[in-house]
Amino acid sequence: MTNPATPRAVTEAAELVLPLLPPQHLAAAASTGRSLRATASAVTARRAADAAHGLEPVPIPFRNCVDSKPYAYFLYTPFSLNRSSPGASSYGAQPWGGAWARPPSPTWPRPNLDGFPSAVCGCACEVGECGGPRCACADAEAGAAGLASEAGMGSLRECGDGCACAPSCVNRQTQHGVAVRLRVVRHLQKGWGLHAAEALGRGQFVCEYAGEFLTTEEARRRQKLYDELASAGKLSPALIVIREHLPSGKACLRVNIDATEVGNVARFINHSCDGGNLHPVLVRSSGSLLPRLCFFAAREIVEGDELTFSYGDARVRPNGLPCFCGSLQCSGVLPSEET
C-alpha cells in the first residue's frame, strides 16, 4: 500500500484547507513546516491583494506602510443579509486566498436586494424609459444620485425585483457592486481606511454599506459588547444604525446593519467631523422591504484621497474614543449614541 501523504498530496490538501483559516490558525499551520509555510504565505499574499475576497467586480487591495498587518480578517458579503436569509448560515467559514482564479462572482444585479422576500410592485417601462418621468420608480424629488440636498442623508428610488426591466436598466446604479477602484490603507491612529484608487466624479456611486441586518434588540446587545472591546483597543466595530425621521422629527424607521464580522468594504470607511467626501443616501428599490445605505462621492475626489463620512453629531459616551480625522472642525472625540 502506498502512503497517500506525499509532499504533493500535503500541498494540495493545504491549498484547500488553509484558505478557510483565520489569521491566527493560518500562522499556527505555517509554523509546522516548510511546505505549509509556503502555502500559508501564498494565501496571505492573495488575501492582501483583495479585501473583497473576489466577490466584487474589481479587486480592492490592502496597502500597509505603517505596521506588519497584511490584511484585516472578516467574512465578505457584497449585499446585506438578514440572519434567516439563504446563505447567511454558510458564513461560518468562507475560503479566502485560495489558488483558484476567483470564486464565482455574484450575479449583478442580484434579485432579492435586501435579503427579504420581495413584493410584487414596480414599473412596467418599455426599454430605455426607466428613471424617466413616466417610470413608476423614478424619484422626482431626488436630484442626480440623490444629491439634491448636500447635508444629511439623501434618498433615491431605483428599479428592483418588482420591475419588469432588465438588469442593465439605468435606474439600478447601486446594484452592480463596487465598480470603482478602491484600496484599503493602514493609518497609524485610525486603523484601516478606505481610499480612492482612481479619480471619482461628484455624484458617482462608490459602494453600499453591506452587513447583517439586525433587530434592535440584537443591535443593542452587540453594541454593548463592541463598546467594551473598542475601549480596550481590541476591536474596530462597524455597526451602523440608520434612523429615518418623519418631518415631525419623530423616528419612524430604524435599520441596524452590522459589518463587523460579515460585511463589505464600506466597513473600512472612517469618520470625519467635517462630514467627509461621501454622501450617504438611502436607496429604495421597488419590491424591497428595507432601504439600503449607499455612498456617493459628495464632490470631485482625486486618486489617493481617503473616503470618509460623518458617523453623526451625538457624543453621549462619557469617555468617547479619540478622533483623528484631522479636519479643521475635529471635535477630538468620535461620535457615539445610545443604540
Ligand SMILES: C[S@@+](CC[C@H](N)C(=O)[O-])C[C@H]1O[C@@H](n2cnc3c(N)ncnc32)[C@H](O)[C@@H]1O
Ligand atoms: C467602521 S470602522 C472603520 C474601519 C476601521 N478603522 C478599521 O480599522 O477596521 C470604525 C472604527 O474605526 C476607527 N475610526 C474611524 N474613524 C476614526 C477617526 N476619525 N479617528 C480615529 N479612529 C477612527 C474607530 O476605531 C471606529 O470604531
